[in-house]
Amino acid sequence: MKTHAPAANSSSSSPSAAPTAEPPLDCLIVGAGPAGLTAATYLARFHRRAVVVDAGKSRARWIPKSHNCPGFPFGVSGTELLDKLRAQATGYGAEIVDGCVARLERDGDVFVATAQDGMRWRATFVLIATGIVDAMPSMPGLEDAIARNVIRMCAVCDAYEASDDRIAVYAPVDVAISHAVFLRTFSRNVVAVRSEPGEPTEANAALAKQARVSVLPVATSLEHDGRCCVFKLEDDSVHRFDTVYPVLGCNAQSDVAMMLGAAVDENQELLADEKQQTNIDGLYAIGDIVTGLNQISVAVGHAAIAATAIHNRLPRNFREDPEAQPATAADLPSP
Numbered sequence: 001m002k003t004h005a006p007a008a009n010s011s012s013s014s015p016s017a018a019p020t021a022e023p024p025l026d027c028l029i030v031g032a033g034p035a036g037l038t039a040a041t042y043l044a045r046f047h048r049r050a051v052v053v054d055a056g057k058s059r060a061r062w063i064p065k066s067h068n069c070p071g072f073p074f075g076v077s078g079t080e081l082l083d084k085l086r087a088q089a090t091g092y093g094a095e096i097v098d099g100c101v102a103r104l105e106r107d108g109d110v111f112v113a114t115a116q117d118g119m120r121w122r123a124t125f126v127l128i129a130t131g132i133v134d135a136m137p138s139m140p141g142l143e144d145a146i147a148r149n150v151i152r153m154c155a156v157c158d159a160y161e162a163s164d165d166r167i168a169v170y171a172p173v174d175v176a177i178s179h180a181v182f183l184r185t186f187s188r189n190v191v192a193v194r195s196e197p198g199e200p201t202e203a204n205a206a207l208a209k210q211a212r213v214s215v216l217p218v219a220t221s222l223e224h225d226g227r228c229c230v231f232k233l234e235d236d237s238v239h240r241f242d243t244v245y246p247v248l249g250c251n252a253q254s255d256v257a258m259m260l261g262a263a264v265d266e267n268q269e270l271l272a273d274e275k276q277q278t279n280i281d282g283l284y285a286i287g288d289i290v291t292g293l294n295q296i297s298v299a300v301g302h303a304a305i306a307a308t309a310i311h312n313r314l315p316r317n318f319r320e321d322p323e324a325q326p327a328t329a330a331d332l333p334s335p
């Protein structure tokens with residue numbers, strides 16, 4: 001696949017000021033996590049011109065080792081998975097550019113994206129794969145705590161590995177109770193630790209009682225020693241846990257899509273139809289940024305659906321012009 005240079009290094013604020021001599025990209029992908037990289041592989045293998053722009057903060061980079069990622073029976077770290085997905089996409093000819101898209105506009109039939117450094121791209125379709133950013137607990141050595149699995153961020157992902165641990169969920173009280181009840185599948189010893197003052201609803205208080213989940217006072221500090229997390233609570237009691245799941249909310253990276261009027265849910269996550277298109281024609285969304293379950297397998301499924309839908313909407317690219325395409329199958333790029 002031929003790669004496409006950005007439209008211009010321009011500081012102009014008008015999308016129509018971007019040079020139009022080159023045809024627009026078939027698709028600009030914003031974000032190179034599992035979703036964006038998988039979409040890039042699909043589009044490259046459909047002989048489409050796709051560029052991925054990435055700010056380099058994939059949520060997957062935090063994963064010490066995932067054990068539920070299909071095809072990795074012995075687990076895979078987030079960085080290893082990202083490296084493999086990147087090698088696969090670039091191996092088929094997709095281009096990945098470092099940058100942060102700050103503005104997205106329409107110029108007639110095409111989208112114009114502008115990065116923070118002024119770089120611009122024109123594209124017929126745009127795929128938003130920008131993910132979410134977790135709100136993290138304030139504690140010394142947070143990265144080390146995640147690497148050692150004493151802090152875990154996703155019960156669906158890795159509660160199996162925390163089976164029979166002493167587990168705490170650290171969150172506003174109703175959220176803490178519902179997550180703690182979910183975690184009771186994995187351990188008899190699960191408590192809810194308040195991250196802020198508040199009383200549970202009657203229904204949640206009953207749920208906690210039924211599931212034998214204790215609800216503890218507000219934490220005043222959280223530390224870890226490499227093997228355990230230690231909470232100090234506002235009543236001065238001290239509690240140790242093998243694993244803590246903080247559930248403190250997240251920041252959906254949907255700003256650029258919202259500039260075009262893309263619809264979001266109450267968490268600012270994008271709404272998409274069954275082909276992953278937002279309410280804006282030509283603007284697709286995949287992965288964690290879309291409302292729903294935040295998982296790698298969901299992100300790559302979204303990517304396959306969206307990339308195929310985009311390919312099918314683009315003008316046909318029948319294989320017949322040897323000048324424009326590699327002459328023989330043996331000349332096609334592959335990893």
Ligand SMILES: Cc1cc2nc3c(=O)[nH]c(=O)nc-3n(C[C@H](O)[C@H](O)[C@H](O)COP(=O)(O)OP(=O)(O)OC[C@H]3O[C@@H](n4cnc5c(N)ncnc54)[C@H](O)[C@@H]3O)c2cc1C
Pocket residue numbers: 030031032033034035036053054055056057058059060061062063064065066067068069099100101102129130131132134146152153154157158253256286287288289294295296297299
């Ligand atoms: C500790 C931890 C453990 C996890 N374990 C698992 C697990 O075991 N199994 C599992 O299935 N899932 C797991 N997850 C969830 C998984 O990481 C996410 O579901 C997955 O990374 C989502 O992929 P994505 O491509 O949608 O978003 P991301 O991977 O977050 O990638 C989004 C990319 O877009 C970039 N970006 C954002 N805005 C812009 C912009 N304006 N311009 C350019 N680039 C931009 C970001 O910098 C980032 O690189 C875990 C998450 C965490 C935090």
